[in-house]
Amino acid sequence: xxxxxxxxxxxxxxxxxxxxxxxxxxxxxxxxxxxxxxxxxxxxxxxxxxxxxxxxxxxxxxxxxxxxxxxxxxxxxxxxxxxxxxxxxxxxxxxxxxxxxxxxxxxxxxxxxxxxxxxxxxxxxxxxxxxxxxxxxxxxxxxxxxxxxxxxxxxxxxxxxxxxxxxxxxxxxxxxxxxxxxxxxxxxxxxxxx
Numbered sequence: 001x002x003x004x005x006x007x008x009x010x011x012x013x014x015x016x017x018x019x020x021x022x023x024x025x026x027x028x029x030x031x032x033x034x035x036x037x038x039x040x041x042x043x044x045x046x047x048x049x050x051x052x053x054x055x056x057x058x059x060x061x062x063x064x065x066x067x068x069x070x071x072x073x074x075x076x077x078x079x080x081x082x083x084x085x086x087x088x089x090x091x092x093x094x095x096x097x098x099x100x101x102x103x104x105x106x107x108x109x110x111x112x113x114x115x116x117x118x119x120x121x122x123x124x125x126x127x128x129x130x131x132x133x134x135x136x137x138x139x140x141x142x143x144x145x146x147x148x149x150x151x152x153x154x155x156x157x158x159x160x161x162x163x164x165x166x167x168x169x170x171x172x173x174x175x176x177x178x179x180x181x182x183x184x185x186x187x188x189x190x191x192x193x194x
Contacts, residue, residue, distance in 0.1 A: 013058025018080035055087025080193035088169030094140035
């Protein structure tokens with residue numbers, strides 16, 4: 001499969017996995033730029049003029065991380081956006097979910113992920129093994145979004161998609177080597193929203 005002549009803007013929330021995401025996105029897109037969330041990412045977003053936005057995993061609570069103004073800009077630009085873990089929670093919070101403490105902390109644990117087979121989940125086994133690293137989660141799918149994936153073992157929201165904007169979030173880590181065909185999810189995001 002040929003690389004897309006597209007640019008990906010990956011906003012890093014101080015996450016140790018961000019350069020794995022960078023490597024995976026670089027396999028499918030011509031240019032991937034990483035910017036730290038505390039280094040004026042909105043100004044860089046405007047200069048870089050990407051075709052896609054990716055909001056990384058990271059520690060802490062979405063209200064403290066600075067993704068919300070970036071999501072607001074992405075909505076205004078109708079920019080295809082994928083949020084992973086903290087990025088997913090930030091998308092949920094932006095559109096009206098609460099981010100709450102999970103009943104079970106899931107750090108480096110696998111769950112079977114059931115999904116709707118659409119967009120980023122096209123061609124994925126159903127269910128597939130997804131690796132989770134989180135103690136927070138969104139409490140509900142907000143208005144205007146739809147559930148795209150959930151964990152089979154505890155029923156938590158593992159994916160959601162906006163009905164109007166090209167915005168998706170996943171709670172699990174597609175970039176983890178222990179997530180089954182996680183790279184396919186990344187490729188699907190790029191090719192579906194091209």
